[in-house]
Amino acid sequence: MKIAMIGTGYVGLVSGVCFSDFGHDVVCLDKNPEKIAMLERGEVPIFEPGLDTLMAKNVEAGRLRFTTELETAIDGAEAVFIAVGTPTRRGDGHADLTYVMAAAEEVARAAKDYVVIVTKSTVPVGTNRAVKQAVKKANPALEFDVASNPEFLREGAALDDFMKPDRVVVGVQTDRAAEVMAEIYRPLYLRDFPIVTTDLESAEMIKYAANAFLATKITFINEIAALCERTGADVKKVAHGIGLDGRIGNKFLHAGPGYGGSCFPKDTKALARIGQDHGLPMQITEKVITVNEEVKRRMIDKLLDLCDDTFNGKTIAVLGVTFKPNTDDMRDAPSLTIIPALVGGGAKVRVCDPQGQREGEALLPGVIWQDDPYKAAHNADLLVILTEWNEFRALDLNRMARKMATPRMADLRNIYSSRDARRAGFDAYESVGRTGFRRDPAETGQTAT
Numbered sequence: 001m002k003i004a005m006i007g008t009g010y011v012g013l014v015s016g017v018c019f020s021d022f023g024h025d026v027v028c029l030d031k032n033p034e035k036i037a038m039l040e041r042g043e044v045p046i047f048e049p050g051l052d053t054l055m056a057k058n059v060e061a062g063r064l065r066f067t068t069e070l071e072t073a074i075d076g077a078e079a080v081f082i083a084v085g086t087p088t089r090r091g092d093g094h095a096d097l098t099y100v101m102a103a104a105e106e107v108a109r110a111a112k113d114y115v116v117i118v119t120k121s122t123v124p125v126g127t128n129r130a131v132k133q134a135v136k137k138a139n140p141a142l143e144f145d146v147a148s149n150p151e152f153l154r155e156g157a158a159l160d161d162f163m164k165p166d167r168v169v170v171g172v173q174t175d176r177a178a179e180v181m182a183e184i185y186r187p188l189y190l191r192d193f194p195i196v197t198t199d200l201e202s203a204e205m206i207k208y209a210a211n212a213f214l215a216t217k218i219t220f221i222n223e224i225a226a227l228c229e230r231t232g233a234d235v236k237k238v239a240h241g242i243g244l245d246g247r248i249g250n251k252f253l254h255a256g257p258g259y260g261g262s263c264f265p266k267d268t269k270a271l272a273r274i275g276q277d278h279g280l281p282m283q284i285t286e287k288v289i290t291v292n293e294e295v296k297r298r299m300i301d302k303l304l305d306l307c308d309d310t311f312n313g314k315t316i317a318v319l320g321v322t323f324k325p326n327t328d329d330m331r332d333a334p335s336l337t338i339i340p341a342l343v344g345g346g347a348k349v350r351v352c353d354p355q356g357q358r359e360g361e362a363l364l365p366g367v368i369w370q371d372d373p374y375k376a377a378h379n380a381d382l383l384v385i386l387t388e389w390n391e392f393r394a395l396d397l398n399r400m401a402r403k404m405a406t407p408r409m410a411d412l413r414n415i416y417s418s419r420d421a422r423r424a425g426f427d428a429y430e431s432v433g434r435t436g437f438r439r440d441p442a443e444t445g446q447t448a449t
Contacts, residue, residue, distance in 0.1 A: 001025070001183055004077040006103050008035055008066070010046055010158075010262065010329070011120055011151050012083030017055045018162040020064040022187045027065045029073040039066045047328040047355045050159050070110050079180055080107050081149070082131075083120040088266050093273040095124050095266070104131045108138035116180045118147045122207050122267060124274050128171065128200040145177035148200050150207035155261065156326025167194040171203025208274070211267040212285045217252040218259045219288045222295045225255035225433025235433025236414060255433040257334040257386065257412045258295040260323035265292075265332040296337040299412055302430055303342070306382055306408050311345030315405065317376040318342075318349060320387020320413075321356040321364065328355040330363055334412075335386055339364050350376040354389055379405045388413040397424030 001024050005016035008030040020026040030036050038045055042059070044052045058064040067073050074080050084099035100121055107117055117135060119128055132146045148171030153161045168185050172178045178197055182189065189195055196206075225235040235255045243250030259265070268289050275282035307314050323333035330336065335356075342349050343366045350368045353360065357369050370376040373392065377383050377400050385392055393415055401407035401424050408428040409421055418437050421429035430436035 001079070001180075002027070002077045003184065004029060004073040004080040005083060005120075006030075006070075006073070006080065006107070007083040007085075007099075007121075008032075008039060008045075009083065009085060010048070010155065011153065012081070013039075013044070013046065013055075014048060014051065014153060014158045014162060015081065015083060015120060015151065017051060017058060017064065018159065019184070020058040020061075021054060021163075022184075023063065024184065025063055026058075027067055027073040027077070029067055029070060031068060033068050036066045036068050047326075048158050049156065049326055054159060070106055074107060074110055074115070076113075077115060079116045079118055079147075079184060080111075081118045081120045082107075083151075086121045086123055086266070086270075088269050093269040095122070095270040095273075097123060097127060097130075100127065101131065101134055104134050105138045108135040108142055108144075111139065111142055111144065114143040116145045116147050116177050118149050118181070120149055120151055122150060122263070122270075123148075123204060124270055125201050125204045125208075127204065145172065145174050145180075146200070147172050147177050147181055148203035149181065150203060152207075152210065155329055156324060163188075165193055167196050169196045169198070169203050169206050171198050171200040173200060208267055208271040211263050212271050212282070212288070214252050215259055215264040215268050215292070216284060216288050218254075218256075218264075219291050219295070221253045221255050222258065222432070223291060226295075226298065228433040229435075232435060233433075234435070238433075255414060257299045257338065257432070258292045260330075260332040260334055260336075262329055262331045265289075293337075296334050299334065299338055299410075299432075300341045302412075303338070303382065303384060303410050304345075306410055306428055306430060307347075311342050311347040313346060314381040315348045315350070315379060316342055316382045316384060317370075317373070317380040317404075318351045318367075318384045318386055319353070319373050319376065319392045320385065320389055321351055321353045321360050322387050325387055325389040328358055330356060330359045333387075335360075336363060338384075338386065339367060343367065350380065352376040353387065354391055356387075374399060374403055377403045379403070381406045382408045382410060384410045385413050385415060388415055397421065397426070401425035 003019050003024050003026045005012050005028045008028050016026045016028040042056055082103045084103055086095040089096040128146045128148045150169055170181045228235040239253040242248050243253050268285050272282050272286045321335035322330055350370050352370045352373045407426045409426050411431040414431045418429050428438045
């Protein structure tokens with residue numbers, strides 16, 4: 001089957017590559033000629049483990065091509081996927097559908113034969129019906145159907161998520177569209193992965209409900225973490241204890257500096273706005289948004305306490321700036337709230353991240369980039385672990401403490417423990433939702449080497 005993929009961002013590129021690996025003939029379209037030239041050279045504009053290898057394999061097999069020409073992309077295509085951005089619109093929290101509607105109208109004007117126009121982008125409930133009306137208006141003679149096919153890809157594990165999904169959600173209005181979508185996903189159906197076929201509105205809502213629920217789990221455990229710090233409980237033990245309940249589950253119960261990324265911040269805001277528009281405020285989701293911002297500010301207070309109530313003149317090493325490991329994505333990352341507060345407070349900030357510098361240089365002005373965590377920590381007054389990259393999970397803490405001017409650590413991902421830090425010679429250690437420690441000033445006196 002021939003498939004056209006409009007948009008070569010994260011969702012579009014991963015989806016297009018994976019569809020081609022299913023055996024489909026895929027053409028990926030983007031209006032940015034530099035990006036298409038890059039892809040044609042075999043270079044991947046995003047960091048996603050394994051994507052470059054899989055892309056090269058399918059290009060070589062002749063199943064995957066790239067173009068800036070819409071007519072070329074959709075010529076003979078039985079399905080055209082729209083995978084363009086839907087950022088939060090300034091001022092009102094709505095998802096901006098400008099790119100989605102423009103793509104749909106362009107497809108309508110260029111298409112000649114029956115086609116299923118599939119919305120892969122995350123869009124508010126009712127968008128696919130609006131897409132249908134826009135296509136009809138742009139080309140009244142075109143025979144077509146619309147479908148909703150929201151993505152559920154975790155950055156850093158997107159290939160596995162696509163090839164071995166928890167479920168595939170497809171919203172359709174006609175049997176013909178359902179048959180086309182079933183053929184596209186036939187490789188997954190043959191391996192017994194769940195394919196949920198439903199109406200357009202339910203498919204659209206599933207995406208928002210899923211992300212809002214996961215954001216709620218993260219925010220809930222972060223609130224519990226704050227209470228654990230006040231009561232002496234250990235949030236890791238609490239999370240383990242409640243996660244063993246099959247009704248709750250252990251995923252997304254890791255306390256930290258708040259959620260970020262391309263989905264949760266945008267989708268929770270959009271869902272809250274959808275509720276307001278329909279006269280039914282999403283009170284839990286609205287509170288999740290508020291509390292998540294409070295969590296980030298609470299992390300700043302934690303760092304300030306470790307710096308004796310002032311960042312001014314301090315040297316602070318930050319390990320990790322992307323919103324999660326195994327991605328270069330910094331959209332709404334906690335680092336974008338926390339690091340500017342350090343710099344604004346007068347700190348000299350050194351940053352180390354395996355993939356974050358490409359985006360981070362523009363987003364985090366005033367910091368010094370290091371390619372080695374020990375260099376970042378040299379003569380530093382505070383070490384902050386902000387993203388749990390594997391590279392930071394097995395640090396030589398003894399060496400790290402010796403490198404620092406005042407060996408203090410804020411482990412905002414709970415990788416280590418107070419016992420680890422104390423044994424390594426740190427003077428102070430704080431994490432999230434667990435008891436930290438401060439050595440008595442009489443015990444300290446460590447000098448940097």
